[in-house]
Amino acid sequence: xxxxxxxxxxxxxxxxxxxxxxxxxxxxxxxxxxxxxxxxxxxxxxxxxxxxxxxxxxxxxxxxxxxxxxxxxxxxxxxxxxxxxxxxxxxxxxxxxxxxxxxxxxxxxxxxxxxxxxxxxxxxxxxxxxxxxxxxxxxxxxxxxxxxxxxxxxxxxxxxxxxxxxxxxxxxxxxxxxxxxxxxxxxxxxxxxxxxxxxxxxxxxxxxxxxxxxxxxxxxxxxxxxxxxxxxxxxxxxxxxxxx
Amino acid sequence: xxxxxxxxxxxxxxxxxxxxxxxxxxxxxxxxxxxxxxxxxxxxxxxxxxxxxxxxxxxxxxxxxxxxxxxxxxxxxxxxxxxxx
Numbered sequence: 001x002x003x004x005x006x007x008x009x010x011x012x013x014x015x016x017x018x019x020x021x022x023x024x025x026x027x028x029x030x031x032x033x034x035x036x037x038x039x040x041x042x043x044x045x046x047x048x049x050x051x052x053x054x055x056x057x058x059x060x061x062x063x064x065x066x067x068x069x070x071x072x073x074x075x076x077x078x079x080x081x082x083x084x085x086x087x088x089x090x091x092x093x094x095x096x097x098x099x100x101x102x103x104x105x106x107x108x109x110x111x112x113x114x115x116x117x118x119x120x121x122x123x124x125x126x127x128x129x130x131x132x133x134x135x136x137x138x139x140x141x142x143x144x145x146x147x148x149x150x151x152x153x154x155x156x157x158x159x160x161x162x163x164x165x166x167x168x169x170x171x172x173x174x175x176x177x178x179x180x181x182x183x184x185x186x187x188x189x190x191x192x193x194x195x196x197x198x199x200x201x202x203x204x205x206x207x208x209x210x211x212x213x214x215x216x217x218x219x220x221x222x223x224x225x226x227x228x229x230x231x232x233x234x235x236x237x238x239x240x241x242x243x244x
Numbered sequence: 245x246x247x248x249x250x251x252x253x254x255x256x257x258x259x260x261x262x263x264x265x266x267x268x269x270x271x272x273x274x275x276x277x278x279x280x281x282x283x284x285x286x287x288x289x290x291x292x293x294x295x296x297x298x299x300x301x302x303x304x305x306x307x308x309x310x311x312x313x314x315x316x317x318x319x320x321x322x323x324x325x326x327x328x329x
Contacts (some may be wrong), residue, residue, distance in 0.1 A: 107281035
């Protein structure tokens with residue numbers, strides 16, 4: 001059954017914005033009301049199409065932020081030179097309409113049948129699909145061990161912090177702050193490196209399953225470090241994003 | 245802009261009529277095999293260019309002209325979608 005939702009033709013449909021939540025200064029979550037949504041799996045995407053009055057249109061692909069079985073939502077970071085994200089993060093209001101198609105993608109997805117232990121590594125807004133995976137794991141009652149290492153510039157830039165901190169012991173969530181740390185900061189500092197992975201990555205002998213999402217150079221670096229640590233490349237799933 | 249094959253899942257579904265991010269692609273130049281999700285993808289140019297992660301050769305070019313997608317697959321030796329369940 002898992003494949004049926006994404007098979008066949010993909011058509012654009014009109015979504016109404018159900019709610020908009022400000023996550024950080026530059027990041028918003030947009031909950032969508034999609035009358036014709038077949039359901040999605042954690043880690044999948046949807047495409048958004050905006051069309052200007054003169055007919056010019058722009059399409060962007062966004063990771064779905066919500067878990068399986070929840071209404072679809074996306075979390076969008078504003079990029080100042082972007083064509084689409086400034087509109088989505090500043091202009092869009094509840095009740096507005098957007099063209100959407102999806103769900104898309106079978107590669108960067110996780111369900112309890114995929115196993116683990118799970119190692120999730122996020123750079124910036126790369127946390128979005130990994131949040132969906134953690135939420136799905138939690139909601140499905142899965143006991144598969146999970147760790148999230150989330151690299152962010154500063155603590156106020158951390159998206160979903162309140163939710164992630166609530167996992168307590170059921171999923172280990174660790175942050176590394178690359179630009180500045182608040183006084184008394186007890187988490188990691190600086191970019192993800194081999195020493196940091198040595199403290200958080202499951203040993204390769206446990207057959208972990210890794211998901212890395214973030215900007216291209218971040219993903220390349222972390223994936224290479226994990227493979228060097230003995231993770232088979234086929235167990236390191238990657239998703240790179242640019243922006244705009 | 246450099247992304248990866250995950251970002252064009254929608255476009256590929258439009259072109260091939262099926263989910264393609266987990267399809268296996270074999271580079272015709274170097275023989276490297278991997279999921280489409282892992283290829284290097286350049287978007288926002290005149291077309292979408294998909295390159296081999298190993299040797300940077302062009303695997304696929306998709307240009308959309310007047311509502312039609314023109315697909316050049318000459319850089320790909322094999323492109324094999326995963327059997328659907």
